[in-house]
Structures are given as structure tokens and as C-alpha cells.
Amino acid sequence: MKIGDLIKFRGTWGPNIEHGERRFGIVMQVWKNSWSNRIQTVEILWDNGDYGTNHSARSMEVISDS
Numbered sequence: 001m002k003i004g005d006l007i008k009f010r011g012t013w014g015p016n017i018e019h020g021e022r023r024f025g026i027v028m029q030v031w032k033n034s035w036s037n038r039i040q041t042v043e044i045l046w047d048n049g050d051y052g053t054n055h056s057a058r059s060m061e062v063i064s065d066s
Contacts, residue, residue: 001039001057003027006064022046024063 001007005027022044028051029043039057046052 001027001030001042001060001062002065003030005062007042007044007060008063010059010061022048022050022052025052027060030057 007025007027009022009025023046025044025046027042028045030039031041031043032038033040041054042057042060044052044055044060
């Protein structure tokens with residue numbers, strides 16, 4: 001996952017997201033763990049206009065690389 005990737009939310013409540021809520025987004029920032037260098041959290045610009053910070057990278061699925 002890197003800046004500019006198109007992602008889809010795949011959290012446990014993902015299938016129950018109502019129309020107009022956060023569904024797809026673009027990765028704006030990636031934060032890695034300094035010890036393991038693994039991606040921990042991401043900042044997302046969502047399709048409904050929200051800008052979300054500190055989302056777990058595990059709950060996102062990359063659907064298109066930049």
C-alpha cells in the first residue's frame with residue numbers, strides 16, 4: 001500500500017455500509033512501524049468527501065495501484 005492507491009474498506013462491518021458512507025478512498029499518507037517497517041495506519045480521502053486519519057491498514061484492501 002502506498003500513497004495514491006485506490007482502496008476499499010473491508011472491515012467486519014464493510015458489507016453493511018449504507019449508501020453515501022465511506023466505501024472507497026485514496027491513500028494520502030502511510031505510517032510505518034519504525035521497528036518492523038510494516039504499514040500500521042493510513043490517512044484516507046474517502047469517496048464521500050471525508051478525510052480520515054489513523055485508519056488501520058489491515059482493514060483496507062488495495063483495488064488499484066497508483
